[in-house]
Amino acid sequence: MSLLEVRDLRVHFESRDLYNQRRVASALNGVTFALDKGEILGLVGESGAGKSLTTLALLGLLxxxxxxVGGSARFDGQELVGMPPAALNRIRGTELTMVVQSPRTSLDPLARIGDQLVRMQRRRGPVDKAEAMRRAQAMLEEVGIPDAARRLQAWPHQLSGGMAQRVLMALALVNRPRLLIADEPTTGLDVTVQAQVLDTLRALVQGRGMAALMITHDLGVIAHYCTRVAVMFAGTIVEQGTVTEVFRNPAHPYTRALLASTPRRIAQSGYRITGGAPPNLYALPTGCPYQDRCPQRAAICATPPPAAEAGGSHRAWCHFAVPRPETVDA
Ligand SMILES: Nc1ncnc2c1ncn2[C@@H]1O[C@H](COP(=O)(O)OP(=O)(O)O)[C@@H](O)[C@H]1O
Ligand code: SF4
Ligand SMILES: [Mg+2]
Structure with missing residues (x-):
């Protein structure tokens, strides 16, 4: 049994238009992946693909x-979908934690760093304040914050961006969670700081036998830090496997386009990496979600592509992912 097993997770946004007609945006359309202890799974895909939404759904924060509207997410055997808020709240912040993109807005501006770390430990139950402060300091040291004893007294506004991101990591790790979700954890940090933060993250995940789900649009980061990768498009996973399997042998046309795009093109397109219009979530085509942009589209693509096994743990959801044997007429 995997630590996290997400199966066919579906999320809708329902609203009413000007004429009071019901409108449904199908934002997640059957997200399926699994994550084991010691693994770092990279979730990649263009802006709007549903990466953040997936994590919010898992954490019960939608x-x-x-x-x-459907599907399941089992964490260590417990079903997260439909779990009562109080129970989910106990897991969140203790067993299952998250680091997000903007440390400034995620830290409490009115509390010193040490106090925030103590407060976080209280989510697990009563703690001795002095003991919790000692643990807070040790945690700051573990995430590479120099002069940790003094930093316990610091206010969030006194920290640089890189330090604030490390403090967030300390908050996410102080309760020794089993799964860490990091949503674009280093976006906006300069390259050197980014590498330091990710190196620390990887060392902690592997050293403690935790698992991590890391969202990024940076394929280099995935190649360097992740063991497995899942590629997302229009609210579905279109390909997944080990980083080597997927990067050496991409089986889905979207993944191939992603890998062929240059960093300059990515910057210019605002991460809408492979060009073409973003899919309209109010009117997704039946069948393959990528068909409007796919150079290999054929008639069969109007039917949903099944998972094609491409060897090992490698799967791709495309009708032409693996060459099929020729049909022989009798
Ligand atoms: N209130 C809303 N109504 C309809 N669609 C929404 C709403 N909020 C977000 N979305 C859509 O949900 C999709 C998933 O967004 P998100 O998970 O943030 O993408 P990512 O993190 O991959 O960039 C986006 O396409 C976005 O347009
Ligand atoms: S199923 Fe068809 S449209 Fe979809 S990615 Fe494969 S070839 Fe392209
Ligand atoms: Mg996002």
């Missing part, structure tokens, strides 16, 4: 009009 707000109306977003709603889970």
């Amino acid at each position: 707000r109306p009009p977003a709603r889970i």
Whole structure:
């Protein structure tokens, strides 16, 4: 059994238009992946693909009009979908934690760093304040914050961007969670700081036998830090496997386009990496979600592509992912 098993997760946004007609945006359309201890799974895909939404759904943080309409997410055997908020709240921040993109807005501006780390430990239950402070300091040291004893007294506004991101990591790790979700954890940091933060993250995940789900649009980061990768498009996973399997032998046309795009092109397109219009979530085509942009589209693509096994743990959801044997007429 995997630590996290997400199966066919579906999320809709429901609203009413000017004429009071019901409108449904199908933002997640059957997301399926699994994550084991010690693994770092990279989730990649263009802006709007549903990466953040996937994590919010897992953590029970979706707000109306977003709603889970189907599927399952088992964490260590417990079903997260439909779990009562109080139970989910106990898991979140202790067993299952998250680091997001903007440390400034995620830290409490009115509390010193040490106090925030103590407060986080209280989510697990009563703690001795002095003991919790000692653990807070040790955690700051572990994430590579120099002069940790003094930093316990610091206010969030006194930290640089890189330091603030490390403090967030300390907050996410102080309760020794089993799964860490990192949503674009280093976006906006300069390259050197980014590498330091990710090196620390990887060392901690592997050293403690945790698992991590890392969202990024940076394929270089995935290649360097992740063991497995899942490629997302229009609210579905279109390909997944080990980083070597997927990067050496991409089986889905979208993944191939992604890998062929240059960093300059990515910067110019605002991460809408392979060009073409973003899919309209209110009117997705039946069948393959990528068909409007796919150079290999054929008539059969109007039917949903099944998972094609491309060897090992490598899967791609495309009718032409693996060459099929020739049909022989009798
Ligand atoms: N209130 C809303 N109504 C309809 N669609 C929404 C709403 N909020 C977000 N979305 C859509 O949900 C999709 C998934 O977004 P998100 O998970 O943030 O993407 P990513 O993190 O991959 O960039 C986006 O295409 C976005 O347009
Ligand atoms: S199923 Fe068809 S449209 Fe979709 S990616 Fe494969 S070839 Fe392209
Ligand atoms: Mg996002």
